[in-house]
Amino acid sequence: MAKGEQAHGGAAEARPEGRPVEDALSEDFFAAREAELRGRVSAKRFAHVQGVVAMAERLARTYGVDVARARLAALLHDWDKGYDDEGVRERARDVGAQVDPWLVEHMPRLLHGPTAARALGRAFPSIPEDVLLAIDRHTTGSTDMSALDMVLYVADALEEGRQFGRVAELRGRIGQESLEELFVDVLAYWTILIIEQGRPLHPDTVNVWNAYVMKNQKPYLHRKERQ
Ligand SMILES: [Fe+2]
Numbered sequence: 001m002a003k004g005e006q007a008h009g010g011a012a013e014a015r016p017e018g019r020p021v022e023d024a025l026s027e028d029f030f031a032a033r034e035a036e037l038r039g040r041v042s043a044k045r046f047a048h049v050q051g052v053v054a055m056a057e058r059l060a061r062t063y064g065v066d067v068a069r070a071r072l073a074a075l076l077h078d079w080d081k082g083y084d085d086e087g088v089r090e091r092a093r094d095v096g097a098q099v100d101p102w103l104v105e106h107m108p109r110l111l112h113g114p115t116a117a118r119a120l121g122r123a124f125p126s127i128p129e130d131v132l133l134a135i136d137r138h139t140t141g142s143t144d145m146s147a148l149d150m151v152l153y154v155a156d157a158l159e160e161g162r163q164f165g166r167v168a169e170l171r172g173r174i175g176q177e178s179l180e181e182l183f184v185d186v187l188a189y190w191t192i193l194i195i196e197q198g199r200p201l202h203p204d205t206v207n208v209w210n211a212y213v214m215k216n217q218k219p220y221l222h223r224k225e226r227q
């Protein structure tokens, strides 16, 4: 958790009985959640989220994905990022998120996607299922990513606030290659970073990598050699 981040669940998420169901894809809903998010995460995290929203919109327009869904998924993807390890474990128990006990024990930081998806889905039933799924899987990816899932995953990695390593080069590939190729490139880069930093990989990351490399028969490293 970034220093100074505070997660506040409860009141803002509890939808009182009888309250009319909002249109989660409206600008009013977006503005209301954006205002709430400001109180849930640090200023630095909030700025990251704004970068992800802008990048998700750009990717959605480039690759023909629903812009309102992409913007909403981006806005809400780090909704639970303000919790520390113990806080997010408790959050997972509270919201009944379906999560692997191994993840709870060893990689609690990765719980913020599943807990946010579960909590937001309960509090705001009009949020479309595909938006919740993209939020759920934004940290580890999945072997069957939808276009929306890929937009959020790539936007999270390539938002303009990230200025290090090969991120600018990867940003330069937007529109130059397919969304799936871009996703695989970002997945490869992030996985290499994690290994170089000596951090543990989630086992699903290996499954996701294998699934896409085998499916495409166009592995990232080979493509790089051809350039
Ligand atoms: Fe995240």
Ligand SMILES: [Fe+2]
Binding pocket: 048, 052, 077, 078, 156
């Ligand atoms: Fe993020």
